[in-house]
Amino acid sequence: MKSTPMAGLRRRPAIRMRMALSYWGLFVASGAVLLILTVGLWQGQTTTTVHVPGTRAVTTHSSDLGKLLTVAGVALAVMAVVSLLFGWLVAGRFLAPIRAITTTARRISATNLHERLSLQGPDDDLKELADTFDELLARLERSFESERRFAASASHELRTPMTTMRVWLDVAMAKPGPLPPQLVSLGDRIRDELDHVDALLESLLILARTQQGPSDDRSRVALSTLTAAALQRHADTIAALPLHVDHRPGPQVWVTGSETLLTRMIGNVVDNAVRHNTPGGWIRVTTEQARLVIENTGTVLTPEDLGQLTEPFRRPDAERTGTGLGLSIVKAIAEAHNGALSLYARPAGGLRLVITLPFAGDDA
Template sequence: MRNPRRLALPGRTVRLRFTALYGVLFLLSGVGLLAVTNLVALGSSRSTVPAENAQLRQPTLAAAQEQIGLLQTRLSEIHAVQSRQLLVGSAVALAVMAVVSVVLGRVVAGRVLRPLRTITTATRRISADNLHERLAVPGPADEVKDLADTIDGLLERLESSFAAQRRFVANASHELRTPLATMRASLDVAVAKPEPVPAQTIALADRIRTELDQVDRLLEGFLMLARTQHGALSDRATISLGRVVSAALDARAADITAGSLTVHDGDVHDGAWTRGSRTLLSRMVDNVIDNAVVHNHDGGWIRVATTSDGGTARLVVETGGHVLDQEQLSRLAQPFQRLGADRTGSGSGSGLGLSIVAAVATAHGGDLDLRARPEGGLRVAVSLPLADARAGVSA
């Protein structure tokens, strides 16, 4: 069981601890200074003799004794008044010193921690898309400089690792296309021989060709995912999500008709504009539409809408079907995650479609939201930064 006392103290930061430490040190210094001042003042007040003593010339014994008693009384009263004034002044000075100590402690702690805050801010700004940036903290060779240089070295190693990963994925995907093309050509040659080919051979060739097409799509998905996650955004333009969605629906008209699907696209309009890579954004929309068409049932429906709200352009695609588990849906944005054939009766797909959608959205400063509809089916919402339609070339 976790300690509730520790949970109740989330504000115990390093700056707060430094503030308390410096404040206590300043306060103790003030207390010591006031104590020394009080001791010196009290000692000097005791050694002070009123001037009236010097005016006594040849007094009688009784008069002298009476005068001495009066002087002692006055001296005691003056000493008591001075003590009270000194105590009040010391209390006020101590209160002022307490406030000043806290303020000075906080200022000093802030200046001490300023380089660390700078390092923290710069480190948060660096992500997988800009690993080439470095902290490059100036200053003398002290502990803060050593920490910054250590983080820069770590970023350099991470950049090299990411670059090696990109090269491996790209090279492997490219090299695998050659044997796939060779296998496909060998199948075509074997089936195209003049002598009669057994029906079993033709059926086997068709099945192998289907699997080769699936592997080819998988390699294409690898390349697209690697380019989206770690590549630079090329062919940037200002694009209308509505026009891209309309083009994607027109390209899949045959599949929509074959599945007897009803498409509700009345809310698709040209008001939702965003800026980014035309190729990647088109692929993102294609994957969302493909997901709605492939993972659907005969006679089902698809509702598509593009909206703009504040500074956000949004694409929303909904489908009907079985009631889905929201916890499982949250994993679909990861590569090779699928709900299985019990989702809509279709188990096809490489498991990269929605992960590519999520990667493209993130690369453009947006996000992907997957929601299970309470009455059954899936709601896919892609949010992207809104752009001005006059800012660039439309799509």
């Protein structure tokens, strides 16, 4: 079974506790050695001989050794507690940079690689570790940025020849006189492929734009309204299959973000529920708080299939419909809005998709 960070914490104490216990153990051991040496030296000097005139010499033994042991033992116990607390505080101070590195590493994703630790302090091992982590983030940011620029540039550059090919096709198909049926069929197939490539280029541009970080055109958006509009745009396809749609909007839900990107995100999930459904199936849509839940019938999905659904150009089945970027874009847009996408396979077949976004308040 795969281990988790929490399981690791249960197996052994945290490093801060181990450091504090190490300081405490070192102090107790040092105190015990010091106490043994003190007792040994004390015993070597506590036997005295007293000469009283007119009598024989009398040997006396000091009774202060017992008191010394008692006082020293109490002092050692008190200082042991103090050393444990002091060790805990010192360990926390030394481990603060490591906690900062851990917190930053958990928070950083592909959309905020610009963040840095910029750890201040002495030039020690922890400072070197933080600087190395910052250098790693810088290299990752340059790599991601290069990929995004390439995708955006390639998409833009390909639009011109695509438009030219479409114009040439329209000119060829518009020639006077009847055209051979084979030519007409070929022209329709080419036009369909051009439409597919256009959709793919648009999806690549949106994906590249989303992965660059939060959008500037942020506003307060009604999630329920966008969902209803997406269902309306797919009404003809839904009626043709036919599919039963159970839309439960509930109270109006507001989120903060780019209306353009959120519209595309919801359109993609509705399109996915329609495209990968079965004739006569159903779609259930629910919006509550800042959660959009869409369930649909369809083929049975395995855990491996779920892992492929959000990967670009990966499809779990043999059907080559769509661009292969639909749920990849959904995930990127959700994360760009500090949200999350969760996918669950329905035992009877189909998918349950949950999008969680930050809540912007109730309807005014």
